[in-house]
Amino acid sequence: MIQDHEAFPGTPGTLPFGARLSEAMDAHGPLCVGIDPHPGLLRAWGLADSPAGLRDFTLRTTEALAGRVAAVKPQSAFFERHGSAGIAVLEEALAALRDGGTLSILDVKRGDIGSTMAGYAQAYLGDGPLAADAVTLAPYLGYGALAPALELAESNQRGVFVLALTSNPEGAAVQHARDPQGLPVARSIAEAAGISNAPARAAGILGSVGLVVGATIGSAVADLGIDLRASGGALLAPGVGAQGAGARELERVFGAARRQVLASTSRAVLGAGPGIEDLRAAAASAAAEAHSALR
């Protein structure tokens, strides 16, 4: 077991999220598997598109992956679409990952202001039933507006992944745009994360404020003059597998920052189910591919 999950938050002796993620990537390879129970995947697994089908899918996936990959990323949307019964399954999934000693990254892409942002932070980075090891955040109300989440994450040894260069083609219109100082938006986000992570960098550990940088973005990092290494945190790289990126794209996009990368894939592994051993084999092969591209 990589960490003591017994008591969220701030368990004495618990390492900061960045350090725990580093350990997990060293132990299992730099791969995060997403739990994205699309209606089509439920169908393909012979399950109903209902809370019961969702629960079966989710518990099978957590059983297959817990203790075997660096991190698991439940996609909140596919739980929320089933209403409160779906949220209950998400709570169960987060508890199963905690019990299995596997880091959870809850993909909710939240971003709001002031006390509302604080409310989201308490929901996901506090000690409630939706508490995860890390959460995805959208910085488009301003990086500074994320402060309540960054502060709570730091005091509770949790992490965040801030969207910087997303894997979808539409993201560029916002993320490549220039701010009033002439800096590309994605670059200013990466630099802000670098400031948040400065103490961890000085201590020689991975910072707990990660960035989301899609593996599908081609030459955007160089084109926008972004120094991903200097951001100091982990780089969650979705787009691997179903969205078309593989080892070559990971190497090309991340270059010298590749040791900070946590490659992320969902459908490419989940499509191997419903067999537990089939899911494990697909995750092991995706982890080996990510390892050979990034380590």
Ligand SMILES: O=C(O)c1cc(=O)[nH]c(=O)n1[C@@H]1O[C@H](COP(=O)(O)O)[C@@H](O)[C@H]1O
């Ligand atoms: O934050 C994310 O994880 C994310 C960011 C991004 O830029 N692109 C992206 O695809 N994602 C998520 O990563 C998952 C990708 O799933 P697959 O395309 O099936 O591997 C989905 O849950 C997306 O919401």
